[in-house]
Amino acid sequence: MTMAATREGKRGRTARLAPYALVLPGWLWLALFFVAPIASVISMSLMTGGLAAGYTFTFEIGNYARAVELYWEQILRSLLYGGLATLLCVAIGYPVAYWIAFKGGAYKSTYLLLVLLPFFVSFVLRTISWGFILSDNGVVLGTLKSLGLLPGDFGVLNSATAVVFGLAYNFLPFMVLPIYAVLERMDHGVVEAAHDLYAGRVQAFVRVVLPMSLPGVFAGVIMVFIPTSADYVNATVLGGADNTMIGKVIQTQYLVNNAYPLAAAITFILMAALLIGIFSYAKALGTEQVMEVQAR
Amino acid sequence: MATATEEPRTRHDAGARAGTPAISLEQISKAYRSGGEDVQAVRGIDLRIEQGEFFSLLGPSGCGKTTTMRMVAGFESPTSGTVRLHGDDVTGVAPHRRDVNMVFQSYALFPHMTVFDNVAFGLRRKREASGEIRRKVAEALELVELNGRERTKPGRLSGGQQQRVALARALVNRPSALLLDEPLGALDLKLRQAMQMELKRIQRDVGITFVYVTHDQGEALTMSDRIAVMNGGRVEQLGTPAEVYERPATRFTAGFIGTSNLLSGTVAGRSGEVATVRIEGAGEVRASCDAPAGARVDLTVRPEKIAMEAEEPAGDRARLAGTVTEVVYLGSATHYTVRLGDGSEVVVFRQNASDAASAAERGETVWVSWRPEHAYALPG
Numbered sequence: 318m319t320m321a322a323t324r325e326g327k328r329g330r331t332a333r334l335a336p337y338a339l340v341l342p343g344w345l346w347l348a349l350f351f352v353a354p355i356a357s358v359i360s361m362s363l364m365t366g367g368l369a370a371g372y373t374f375t376f377e378i379g380n381y382a383r384a385v386e387l388y389w390e391q392i393l394r395s396l397l398y399g400g401l402a403t404l405l406c407v408a409i410g411y412p413v414a415y416w417i418a419f420k421g422g423a424y425k426s427t428y429l430l431l432v433l434l435p436f437f438v439s440f441v442l443r444t445i446s447w448g449f450i451l452s453d454n455g456v457v458l459g460t461l462k463s464l465g466l467l468p469g470d471f472g473v474l475n476s477a478t479a480v481v482f483g484l485a486y487n488f489l490p491f492m493v494l495p496i497y498a499v500l501e502r503m504d505h506g507v508v509e510a511a512h513d514l515y516a517g518r519v520q521a522f523v524r525v526v527l528p529m530s531l532p533g534v535f536a537g538v539i540m541v542f543i544p545t546s547a548d549y550v551n552a553t554v555l556g557g558a559d560n561t562m563i564g565k566v567i568q569t570q571y572l573v574n575n576a577y578p579l580a581a582a583i584t585f586i587l588m589a590a591l592l593i594g595i596f597s598y599a600k601a602l603g604t605e606q607v608m609e610v611q612a613r
Numbered sequence: 614m615a616t617a618t619e620e621p622r623t624r625h626d627a628g629a630r631a632g633t634p635a636i637s638l639e640q641i642s643k644a645y646r647s648g649g650e651d652v653q654a655v656r657g658i659d660l661r662i663e664q665g666e667f668f669s670l671l672g673p674s675g676c677g678k679t680t681t682m683r684m685v686a687g688f689e690s691p692t693s694g695t696v697r698l699h700g701d702d703v704t705g706v707a708p709h710r711r712d713v714n715m716v717f718q719s720y721a722l723f724p725h726m727t728v729f730d731n732v733a734f735g736l737r738r739k740r741e742a743s744g745e746i747r748r749k750v751a752e753a754l755e756l757v758e759l760n761g762r763e764r765t766k767p768g769r770l771s772g773g774q775q776q777r778v779a780l781a782r783a784l785v786n787r788p789s790a791l792l793l794d795e796p797l798g799a800l801d802l803k804l805r806q807a808m809q810m811e812l813k814r815i816q817r818d819v820g821i822t823f824v825y826v827t828h829d830q831g832e833a834l835t836m837s838d839r840i841a842v843m844n845g846g847r848v849e850q851l852g853t854p855a856e857v858y859e860r861p862a863t864r865f866t867a868g869f870i871g872t873s874n875l876l877s878g879t880v881a882g883r884s885g886e887v888a889t890v891r892i893e894g895a896g897e898v899r900a901s902c903d904a905p906a907g908a909r910v911d912l913t914v915r916p917e918k919i920a921m922e923a924e925e926p927a928g929d930r931a932r933l934a935g936t937v938t939e940v941v942y943l944g945s946a947t948h949y950t951v952r953l954g955d956g957s958e959v960v961v962f963r964q965n966a967s968d969a970a971s972a973a974e975r976g977e978t979v980w981v982s983w984r985p986e987h988a989y990a991l992p993g
Contacts, residue, residue, distance in 0.1 A: 506721030509688055512708040513715045514735035514782070521709075524734070528725045 362581035372577060380582035388566050388583060395563040396590060398477065399546030402484035403492075406541045407534060409485070410492030414533075415526075417493075418500035425501075432493050440487060441550055447483055448474060448554045475557030483551040488544060492537035499533030500526070535602060543591055563587055633700040634661040635790050635822040636685055636713075641694035643680050643846075654680040656846035657694070662790070662824060667816050669825045669833040672843035673869065678826045681843070682792050685824065687711045699789060709738075714783035715792040718799070720775045722767040728754070728778050729763035735786040753785035756815060773804045780815070790822040797832065809835050830870045834858060842866045859915070864991050867913045874919070874959040876912040876988075880904050887985055894955035898931035902990035910990040916962040918987040921949060921973060925980050932982035935959070937973045949973060951981055 362380055366372035385392075417428045435443060450456055451473045461467045473479055507529065511521035549564030556562075563583060570580035643655040655677040662668045670678040683689040684696060687708035696704045703711055714735065723731050732753055736746045754760045757777035767775055776796060783791055793812075797805045813836050816823045827833050833840050834854040842850045842857060842865075850862040861867035867875070878892040880902065888902040890912060900912050926932055938958065939950035942965075949961040959981055963972075973979050 504719055504721060506717045506719045507723055509708070510715070510717060510721040510723070510782075511734070512688075513686060513713075514786070515709045515738035516734075517707075517709050520738060525723055529723075531725075 358581045358584055361577050362585055364578045366578075368575040368577070377578065380578045381586065384579060384582040384586055388563060391561055391563045391566050392583075392586060392590065394560070395546045395587070396594065398481050398484060398552070398560075398562060399542050399548075401481045402488065402545045403538055403542045405481065405485035406489050406492035407538065410489055410537065411496055411530075411534070413489075414493045414496035414500055418497050418503075429494075429497065432490050436490060441554075444483060444487065444550050444554045447486070451479065451555075474555055475560070477556070477560055479555040480552050480560050480562070483555040484545040484548060487548075487551065488541045491540040491544075495536035495540065496530060496533040499530045503529055531602060535599070538598065539595060542594070546591060547587060633664075634697075635664045635666070635699060636660070636662040636824065637697045637700075638681070638685070639695040639697070641681065641684060641691045641696065643677070643684060643689060644692045653846055655684070655691070658846075658848055660841060660848065660851070662822060665820050665822055667813070667823045667825065667836055667838045669827060669837040669840045670843055671827055671830060671833040671840050671870075672849075673828055676843040677846040678828075678843050679794060682715075682794055682824060682826050685790070686713055686715050686792050712788055713790045713792055714786050714788040715794065716779050716783050716796045718795045720767075720779040720796075720799075722775055722778055722782070724766065724768055726766070727763060728759065728765050728767065728770070731767065731778055732782045732785050734782065739786070749785050750781075753781040756784065756818065757781045757811075772800055773808065776800065776808065780812075784815070784819060784821070787819075788821065790824055793823060793825045795827055796825075797827075797829075805832075812836060834870070842869065844869070860989070861913065861991070864911065867991060872916050872960055872962075873913045874916060875991075876914070876953075876957060876959070878910060878912065880906050880908045880910060882906055888990075890990075892933070892953070892955055892957075895935075895953040895957070896933050898933060898988065899929070899985040900931065900988035900990060901986050904990055912988045913991055914959070914983050914988040916948070916960040918983050919959065919961045920982050921951070921961045921963065921979050922982070923973070923977070923979060926982045929985065930982040931985050931988060932980050934978065934980055937975050937977045937979055940973070940975055947972060951979060953981075 360374060361372070363374060363376050363378070364372040364380075365375045365377045413432065417425055417432075421428050451458065453459075453472045453474065454462070458467060458471065458473065462469055462471065503526070507525055508521055511525040516524060546562075547564045549562055549568055552560050552562040552565055567580050567583050567587075570576045570583065638658050638660040641655055641658045642653070645652045645654055658677075658681060670681060672678045680689060684691050685698075687703070687706060687710075691704065694704075695702055698712060723734065726734070729750055732750045733746050736749060741749075750763075751760065754763065757780050759774060759777050759781065762770070762774070767778060770778065776799075779796065796812075797808050800808060809832060812823070812825075816836075825833070825836065834857075837854055839851065839853055840857050841848045844865045850857055850866045852860075857866060858870055861870060861873065864875075867873040876890075876892055876895075876898075878890040878898075881889045881891040881897060883889065883902070883906060886901050886903070887899050888904065888906075888910075889897055889899050890902065890910060891897045898912070902910055902912070904910050920926070920930070925934075933953050935951040935953040937949055938952045939948075941948040941950075944965070946962050946964050949963065950958050951961060952958050961981060
């Protein structure tokens with residue numbers, strides 16, 4: 318009797334603790350790889366000193382002022398390039414996702430694989446390949462120039478256009494996949510219902526398909542805008558001296574100049590800028606709706 | 614609700630030339646290519662659905678009923694044949710240019726819009742004035758008893774309420790015909806029965822032609838003015854619920870609608886409309902049948918037409934002796950299975966009225982009997 322009662326009590330306690338125990342690895346992971354690095358970067362951004370002498374915490378707000386003063390141009394440029402690349406990804410990725418989801422038929426997974434195929438080659442390698450292909454006297458431009466189809470001083474690289482297109486190219490699958498996921502599971506009946514209620518193809522798309530797929534677009538925009546804004550590979554390989562993005566600055570300050578506090582401050586400014594951008598975007602889209610449809 | 618019937622239905626009246634059916638299908642066929650072979654979904658259907666009629670397409674899944682309806686809506690185009698709405702050929706016309714509206718099986722409500730916006734969708738596409746839209750939407754929501762829920766999103770409504778929104782969204786446009794594709798399929802039994810009555814009331818109130826697709830014979834019998842029983846892409850029988858139930862024209866209809874008893878025998882002799890049919894091993898019964906003497910026929914009798922007694926009945930009733938093999942008590946009625954001399958079984962329904970004769974037990978020997986005109990031979 319007492320044994321049974323004890324076992325009962327034990328089982329009750331285990332049952333109560335089980336959810337916490339199950340969630341513990343996740344919390345540990347977050348604490349170790351998210352909270353700790355963030356805390357360390359925050360404290361670093363408020364320090365003074367050098368690599369040789371060591372860094373001391375002095376609550377140096379001046380790091381932020383210096384970061385903005387020195388690099389506001391690169392920060393704005395990064396957000397602009399990231400934004401343009403994201404827009405390009407939406408413009409190209411949405412039709413692709415739509416076509417695969419609605420017209421792909423039995424070959425949907427094949428088409429998706431084709432979209433993902435470039436991922437099997439390293440990101441840096443692909444970008445360098447583009448640099449090679451598009452170089453002023455490379456395979457494409459060189460041939461066209463020798464045929465007299467392009468003026469001799471024509472170039473694609475070292476320009477904002479090259480950087481933005483490179484970013485869009487590299488991150489396109491991140492836009493296609495979430496949009497595809499939403500369109501694919503959309504009840505085709507709603508599209509028919511729209512047609513049935515006197516909406517032509519354009520009206521049905523604008524009033525029904527597009528609004529219902531916004532959660533996918535939202536996810537895609539987040540997944541493209543954040544990494545493109547922070548990217549430095551494309552700007553380095555495809556851009557020139559005028560196209561430096563903030564990612565490159567951070568990298569240089571950390572790894573070349575060892576200016577850890579300044580680099581940390583820039584990192585934080587970029588993060589804040591992205592968060593503000595994302596939240597105002599969610600607000601404009603109607604967060605409630607985005608979350609509601611996504612929850613379904 | 615009164616306003617609904619008084620509202621001038623200009624769009625109908627223009628098309629409603631005297632005697633023109635609301636919908637007519639002329640030799641409609643539809644073939645699909647699926648997995649390398651041709652599937653004949655619909656094989657030459659001719660139907661005339663009258664103005665204001667509650668018309669059901671009834672049949673098992675795969676019988677072509679939904680394909681037929683989708684051809685009326687314009688979502689499928691027939692391989693051959695003509696679809697007419699109020700006499701006008703609409704065979705190649707896109708769905709959004711057809712004056713019919715559909716209630717989808719999945720409801721297909723727009724999840725990102727409120728109830729009001731869902732119902733107003735069609736009116737807005739037709740560019741009606743906003744005051745008109747508000748008035749009509751309010752009226753439609755009142756008709757389905759959902760007023761007050763305008764600001765709600767469909768996801769927050771129950772299945773039955775979503776069903777009503779779907780109905781209001783279609784009805785508000787006052788189409789010349791409303792197409793309903795198994796709209797009650799997702800509801801539970803009680804709600805389904807309530808909605809059947811509701812649909813019938815609404816149809817009577819608004820006077821719009823309803824075309825109702827269902828595999829549920831009870832639903833079709835309850836609501837319809839006429840039923841087309843479909844099987845294998847063809848119409849097996851067309852008639853009022855009573856005609857289809859009481860006089861199934863084919864073996865399929867007899868089996869699909871209600872329970873029916875089939876007795877196989879040979880025509881032994883005849884006098885006018887009534888033939889004497891010998892059922893080997895069980896006896897002889899009289900039935901309405903026009904087959905010649907010597908022909909093999911299948912007789913059908915509905916279970917509720919059969920009486921069951923311990924003594925052999927007198928008079929001119931057709932009668933056979935048998936043994937009770939199964940007794941199923943259903944509350945208001947009891948279903949008996951009686952095995953006849955030839956080994957076949959007949960099902961007998963008996964109401965559990967207080968003055969009913971004492972119930973039979975399993976294993977008891979009984980006489981089953983019916984009036985000769987309640988049994989008749991099925992062709993083929």
